[in-house]
Amino acid sequence: MNALGYVWRANAACLSKALNPHADFLYDGGNVDGHGVVLAEAHGSFAANATAKTVAAQAKRKYARQVKPYVNKPSPFGHVVHGYSVAFGSTPGTTGAFLSLAETRIPKPKKKASPPPAAQLPTGGGVSTPMALATHRSNFLLMGASQVVNWIDWINAPGEVPVDAGQVAFVRLPYAGRWYLGSAFSIWPALLPHWWHDGFWDDPVWRHHAIRDLTARGFLGESVGWFVMEETACTTFLNSLTGMIRTAGDGRPARLDLPSFDPVGFSIGEGSRGRRVDGSEYNYALFRDGLALLGDPFRSRKFETRRWSPKEGFEG
Template sequence: MSTTLWIDDKTVAMTGERRHRHKGKPIAPGFSQPALAGTITFGPTALAAAIARTATLRTADPELLSHYRDSALSETRILVADGNEFALTEHLTSLVDSERSTFAGRVGAGITDLYMNALGYVWRDNAACLASSLKPHADFLYYGGPSSAHGVVLAEARGSFEAKASDSKMAYEAQRKYLRQVRPYIGAMSPHGQVIHGYAVAFGSRPTTTGAFLRISQTQRPKVKASGNTCTPDDGSDNGVPAGVALASHRSNFILLDALPIADWIDWLNGLRDLPDDRDPIAFIRFEYAGRRFLACADALLPYHHPRFWFDDLFGLPFWRQRHLRLHSSDVSPLPCFVMEEDAATAFLNTLTRMIAAGSREASGLLELPRTEVAGFSLDGADRRSRIAREDYDYALFGDGLALIAGKPPQRSAGVRIWHPKEGLH
């Protein structure tokens, strides 16, 4: 079997869309849903990051969820074939059916997250907060961008890598999922506001062929007469993010960064655990990459970057010199690292400190948090010029500030910043 890893960006065309009418009075008449795009472009880093983001968007123990991130990049690079068109490698056929279905579900969730972020939605939560686990419901809730000051939108993800996958089957799946798991909740109240719109995204590909099928069902909105004050403009700031959805997003983000004590403090604010025993400060390495400044958790970096981590044990063994040369070869990919854009991390961590100081066990209200421009994926090729400009970099950046860096990191840091639960980030 070939072991060529996926490197090139892929462009997948949306093969069809269907809109579903909602009964009853118009919901959030000032909301205008963004136009769907004909194509979505992404690389292995962006898809792996989206898969990890969606896998950790749960209320389970942070230590458990942190393990979900580790296989995302290696899995996508070896099971998705290289080239500009979407295709699966022959390795996928070696997996048992349950593993193949699991991977398809992860990719479906990742594609959905990329598409929603590219449409401008930023903050996310697991849609389990809408209903009990026994009642069918969609996967994710999103807030920000187009929905700012209006409410949240619901998104259901479906992935299929069956031999019988087809465009018509994906169209049927998108419609079925929308009618069963999205439409019943349009107009419902969530902990973060009213559900004002919904999507069902179905993504499929046949294992032995080239190409993919992307079908989307969404809510059909009535035409509203133009008015000077019906819509809230999307100025990119997203000031006034509901605390609950912001905390859910960043709980997932800092688990991916391996800053697990931050997730514990968020759980305490949400009333899900006792006051954390670990009240030590957390160190973040500050560095520049692709013209931006990021923070990486020192706890995640030190075991892999300390110069004597492996040197003492290997020095003098017969294969030591070859191993040393291989680890420093330009052909060897560095360890992928989740990081946070510095401004986004600063705003959230200082806000978190203020919430901790207030002693509230109920996260509520609005938080003023910035939004970053996405990078590493785009709709209708909008990111093409910026991708060409950053061809020496390999990373994906999301609107809430989370990024996955898979390219070579800089050799020098720009300093260290420390977050303390009572003193903030300094």
């Protein structure tokens, strides 16, 4: 979906009751920006009877059962204007795989059509706030930033203020020509002595020795990876979240003006794989919404600290 230009996503479970069949995700951005959302279902199989024909049939069945019933219907994140069903399959002991796509049919225009009605204009710049909150709730959950997740949940359903209402510490690091922010709590507490706390991040000597120690023990090797977020994407969203927190969600805007990025690591175009000065390739994937998975995040050994206050925004 990143390759097709979609940026924002939400779980499609909101479309039906728990036991009813439904697709996986709703997407916004790209060609439907400001017009609605699209629905996507993916299915994979690893079986001896996997063939191009069986995989194509599975894509059509999944579309008919889990996608088509919800196309041209409302959702909490916008009108569903299109749908996809992707199926792939592979046979044990062989290389390669079969891939098939079923999607909503787009009728061909008539040769002598009457003048078309006025085009539906986008409803405004940016992304709808509910979709942005759903997207970044998933992102910060992957990053291990539970405090941010708790505040997003509070905005969606105000009640008791989250128990941990203090500042959230982020590690700032460079990678492939960009700066990223990652949650220190996603790695350090489980690995370091019980006396650790985020104040140590203010000491560059401590950071250097801690990272060197963890790298030596294999915790930060290339096979681990670390979910982080591009710095402007992270700061823009969290500062917008601060504005909503200050008004207890009452002044929540309809849309948020958030940055998006060209994806990297999905074999999309010549620029999809960055290279270091020495010619070696970076090992990472950058999504359009700013989320990134770094395969070797600690190669530069250059780290800083930034802190976000739920009611004051980022320091500095």
